[in-house]
Amino acid sequence: MKRILSYTLVVLGILVLLYPKANEWYDNRQQAKLMAEWEQASFEETAQQQAQQQYEQLTELFNEESASDHLDPTSALGHIPTETEPPNELPTESITATPSPVPVTPKLTPIATLIIDKIKLKLPVVEGATQKNMKSATAHLKETTGFGQIGNAAIAGHRMRAKGKLFNRLGEIEVGDKIVVSTKNESFTYTVYQVSIVEPKDVSVLNYNKKDKLLTLITCDPIVNPTHRLIIHAKM
Numbered sequence: 001m002k003r004i005l006s007y008t009l010v011v012l013g014i015l016v017l018l019y020p021k022a023n024e025w026y027d028n029r030q031q032a033k034l035m036a037e038w039e040q041a042s043f044e045e046t047a048q049q050q051a052q053q054q055y056e057q058l059t060e061l062f063n064e065e066s067a068s069d070h071l072d073p074t075s076a077l078g079h080i081p082t083e084t085e086p087p088n089e090l091p092t093e094s095i096t097a098t099p100s101p102v103p104v105t106p107k108l109t110p111i112a113t114l115i116i117d118k119i120k121l122k123l124p125v126v127e128g129a130t131q132k133n134m135k136s137a138t139a140h141l142k143e144t145t146g147f148g149q150i151g152n153a154a155i156a157g158h159r160m161r162a163k164g165k166l167f168n169r170l171g172e173i174e175v176g177d178k179i180v181v182s183t184k185n186e187s188f189t190y191t192v193y194q195v196s197i198v199e200p201k202d203v204s205v206l207n208y209n210k211k212d213k214l215l216t217l218i219t220c221d222p223i224v225n226p227t228h229r230l231i232i233h234a235k236m
Contacts, residue, residue, distance in 0.1 A: 055141065055154070055203050055218070112147060114138055114155060115180040119169040125181070129156045138166070144206065145214075147181045148188040148236070152208035152216055155181075159219040159230070167219040170230060179215060179234050190215040190234035197221055198229050205231045212236075 110124035129139040138157035145151030157167040179190045190213075198205060208214055213236040220226035 055156075055206055108133065108137065110137065111140065111183065113182045115182065116173065116177070117180075118177050119172050121167075121169065123157070123166065125155060134158050134166075141206075144216075145208065147183060147215075148186060148213060150208075150210060150213055152206055152214040153181075154206060154216045154218060156218040159221070159223050159226070161223055167217070168223070170217065170219050170232060171221070173217075173232050179217070179232070181215065188213075188215075188236060190236055192232055192234045194231075194233040196231045196233070198231055200227075200229055202229070205229070205233075 108126050111127050112125040114123045114125050115121065124137040125140050126133045126137045127140055128142050133139045134157060138155050140147075141154040141156060144154040147153050157170075159167045159170060162168060173192055173195060175192050175195065177192045179192065181188045181190070196205075205216055205218065215234045215236075217232035217234075219230050221228045221230040
């Protein structure tokens with residue numbers, strides 16, 4: 001019995017050690033899948049308010065991702081019932097069970113590719129800033145302007161600790177650098193004109209005028225224990 005318990009503890013220990021790597025492998029695989037699929041294949045006041053709400057919600061998303069770097073991997077082992085929990089009771093009568101439908105996970109579909117040659121970045125862009133979307137891609141704030149249009153198109157991404165992953169190297173960008181956004185039909189080249197560090201609630205980064213075609217990249221700063229936002233401003 002002791003030998004079985006020892007083997008069980010060893011297996012659990014191995015699973016705990018492997019979980020972070022497996023999680024990272026899945027995120028990288030999802031990112032590669034989105035890129036493979038891609039390669040195969042008027043800004044009203046109400047919209048502006050919704051865009052600002054999305055921007056403010058990035059604080060929660062960035063904090064969640066930062067916290068996940070410090071999570072105890074044992075949380076992935078799932079819930080283990082305690083002795084005080086009552087056992088599941090069996091029905092007194094025989095019932096023919098109807099299998100529950102398996103929930104279908106919405107498929108991520110890239111809408112563009114973000115390319116910054118200086119930092120060897122090439123990432124899929126999906127629509128909507130959610131934790132799921134930003135695990136393996138960058139996210140276009142859906143209420144901001146479309147790419148190549150007059151206004152301000154905003155893209156958010158996590159600044160991961162692993163070098164070169166997602167927006168990890170975005171801090172190396174300087175004024176004059178080029179950013180390319182390629183959709184299915186066109187490619188748009190933007191030139192960086194400002195790099196700034198702002199407070200999380202500073203929604204002025206989404207400002208625009210009625211003549212320029214702007215692009216704003218948004219991520220957290222610093223990489224560890226972020227308190228601010230790193231903003232890359234570019235225009236066509």
